[in-house]
Amino acid sequence: MAVSFKDALQSGDFIVTAEVGPPKGTDIAEMKAHISLLKDKVHGLNMTDNQSSVMRLSSLVGCHIIKEMGGVPILQMTGRDRNRMALQSDLLSASVLGIDTVLCLTGDHISLGDHKEAKPVHDLESLQILKAIRTLESGKDMGGNPLKGAPKFCAGAVVTPEADPIEPQLLKFEKKVRAGAEFFQTQAVYDLDTFKRFMDYAGKFDVKILAGIVLLTSARMATYMNQHVAGIYVPDKLVTEMAGVPKGGALQKGIEIAGRMIRKIKEEGIAHGVHIMAIGKETAVPDILQAANL
Numbered sequence: 001m002a003v004s005f006k007d008a009l010q011s012g013d014f015i016v017t018a019e020v021g022p023p024k025g026t027d028i029a030e031m032k033a034h035i036s037l038l039k040d041k042v043h044g045l046n047m048t049d050n051q052s053s054v055m056r057l058s059s060l061v062g063c064h065i066i067k068e069m070g071g072v073p074i075l076q077m078t079g080r081d082r083n084r085m086a087l088q089s090d091l092l093s094a095s096v097l098g099i100d101t102v103l104c105l106t107g108d109h110i111s112l113g114d115h116k117e118a119k120p121v122h123d124l125e126s127l128q129i130l131k132a133i134r135t136l137e138s139g140k141d142m143g144g145n146p147l148k149g150a151p152k153f154c155a156g157a158v159v160t161p162e163a164d165p166i167e168p169q170l171l172k173f174e175k176k177v178r179a180g181a182e183f184f185q186t187q188a189v190y191d192l193d194t195f196k197r198f199m200d201y202a203g204k205f206d207v208k209i210l211a212g213i214v215l216l217t218s219a220r221m222a223t224y225m226n227q228h229v230a231g232i233y234v235p236d237k238l239v240t241e242m243a244g245v246p247k248g249g250a251l252q253k254g255i256e257i258a259g260r261m262i263r264k265i266k267e268e269g270i271a272h273g274v275h276i277m278a279i280g281k282e283t284a285v286p287d288i289l290q291a292a293n294l
Contacts, residue, residue: 002072005101006154008043009183009208014266015273016294017074017185017210018285019046020066022057032065034282039071041286046103049076053113060090063099075099080107083123084132084142091136095151103156103185104129127172130155130179155180160187160231161198170201177205185275188214190234192264199270208272211265215278215288216254219243255284259291266292
């Protein structure tokens with residue numbers, strides 16, 4: 001039987017999580033293949049929630065399938081697409097289905113996705129979703145009405161250690177800790193010196209930090225993130241390293257870099273674990289773990 005994510009966090013082990021993206025449609029064969037490939041290699045599997053504002057199969061259904069297949073699901077919930085009634089309803093539904101770990105997110109902006117005419121909800125943002133979870137656990141909904149049976153969750157959140165300026169992120173981080181966040185999966189980190197400085201601060205709090213590792217697949221991808229993705233900085237030396245590989249070798253070099261970073265994070269005790277985001281290259285995750293000696 002799979003160990004619960006909360007128990008894994010409390011075990012003292014180096015924690016590894018990864019992501020699986022649900023399909024845009026009803027064909028779940030590839031999603032199930034990715035779940036099967038990864039479920040026994042990581043402590044938890046995130047099911048993304050309309051990632052990048054692209055409409056897909058729901059995170060809740062995907063997590064239910066992870067659970068049925070013997071994995072440990074981490075339900076991603078964004079405030080972009082649901083009001084507080086729908087969020088609370090989904091949380092209760094998740095609990096009934098045995099899904100007890102939730103990552104609370106505000107959600108990517110609608111302009112990034114494939115339904116630009118959609119109206120974002122944002123009734124609750126990530127901090128308020130955390131508070132909603134703890135309210136439901138008390139036996140009442142956000143309207144103060146009693147529940148017939150209360151859920152119990154391991155709740156997490158996101159932080160961006162390479163944000164510039166970093167001060168607003170630190171304020172949000174502290175608020176999320178006070179609201180009941182038990183773990184954090186970070187935005188992608190590539191500059192470990194900057195990440196260490198963040199961890200010097202975060203280490204003062206009783207929460208687990210999983211460093212976000214996004215697989216680089218080309219020098220162009222690294223350059224794009226530097227230019228267009230707030231809070232991510234790929235150092236020039238990594239861009240140069242990616243650019244210097246022979247044609248067809250970029251993915252393998254990205255795997256090597258990710259494995260090297262994870263190995264250093266573990267060996268130096270920089271963070272409590274890592275969250276691997278392969279973004280469409282889920283089959284590369286086992287190779288990343290092998291490169292990291294995990």
